[in-house]
Amino acid sequence: MSAHVAIVTDSTAYLPQPTLVRHGITSVPLTVVLGDRALEDGTETSARALALALQKHRPVTTSRPSPEVFAATYRKAAEAGATGIISLHLSAEFSGTYDAAVLAARESPVPVRVVDTGMVAMALGFCAVSAAEAAEAGGTLDDAVAAAEKRAADTSAYFYVDTLDYLRRGGRIGAAQALLGSALAVKPLLELDGGRIELREKVRTASKAIARLEEIVAERAGSGQVDIAVHHLAAPGRAAALADRLRARVPGLVELHLSEVGAVIGAHTGPGLLGAVVSPR
Known part of the structure; x- marks a missing residue:
């Protein structure tokens, strides 16, 4: 430094x-607050505790x-x-x-x-x-x-979630969009746009949504030098498989980071999150 x-x-x-x-x-x-427990974001303890709290439908809040x-x-x-x-x-x-x-x-x-x-x-x-x-x-x-x-x-971020319910509860996506996704039984692909989470595409099944996520990332990466990050929450196998496919598919890949998101982000996306960040050098 x-x-x-x-x-x-x-x-x-x-x-x-x-x-x-x-x-x-x-x-x-x-900070993530799970019931009466306040934990620091980004620790293994908070990630494990979050997954358990979400599975048991316990209240989860976050604070700056x-x-x-x-x-x-x-x-x-x-x-x-x-x-x-x-x-x-x-x-x-x-x-x-x-x-x-x-x-x-x-x-x-x-x-x-x-x-x-x-x-x-x-x-x-x-x-x-x-x-x-x-x-x-x-x-x-x-x-x-x-x-x-x-x-x-120059950086783009895309992600798949099993359900929009967590984003809706946290006010991170509109109730109408969340309801539409549930009503049609579609799997949403989302992206960061202007600092907000926006619905990019609706795909019929989880497998097709993840395949489409891979395609979007590869297209965005192109042939230039890029760094990529693959994130997940409680989906390590799914994330590792996507990372392996991207390593083989992106010719200009310099670094690939694979990690589980912390509790603050996970609280708003729910288990099953699979995300990918494409960042040209």
Whole structure:
């Protein structure tokens, strides 16, 4: 990490620990509340507890980090020698995390640029890595922001869910769209568009939906250099199979990340989630 520009993101980026360490990225955790238990997002414990809670139809809520947590993070970065901070977060349409970071930035001892990437999961993670790489190359705070914003603009995220009910309950997709999916017994393919979850296609069966997801990702990747992430919730076999097929199918693949999403995202999608992020270099 540059001695001058510090990189902060949040736990919904689901960046692997070695990547956080290698680039000196600080990840601020969101919280998932399962009944009367509050757990940090992004941990194995929270993911297991979430799956159990969803299966038993127990109440699940999520909460943003407080402005005080962000303020402490920014102070620590400044004390470590940072003269500027870029703070990259999941879409403000999904969470108040961005707003909390903005509040904290006003009290920071060094300049903080808070960026609503409009992304989530590794679509956000790739933005944080690009910002870090720009800083490591000696770039300014503006350079790091520009690198992150370009990566966000070029990145696409698609996902399949077994049911739209969880997204409907969390207010992340319209009730009319959710009802339509249930009434027609179709399997939805969704995408991130303008920081919101939008219905891309409706497919009749799960197997056809996953095959179509693969096609969309391969078409979007094209022949240029790309990074891809495959995410899932309680569907490791399905995710590993998709990852293997994409490795064989995408000629310009540089890195492929395979991971289970944390509890904050999982609470809104439900078990069976299969997602893919395509991020050109």
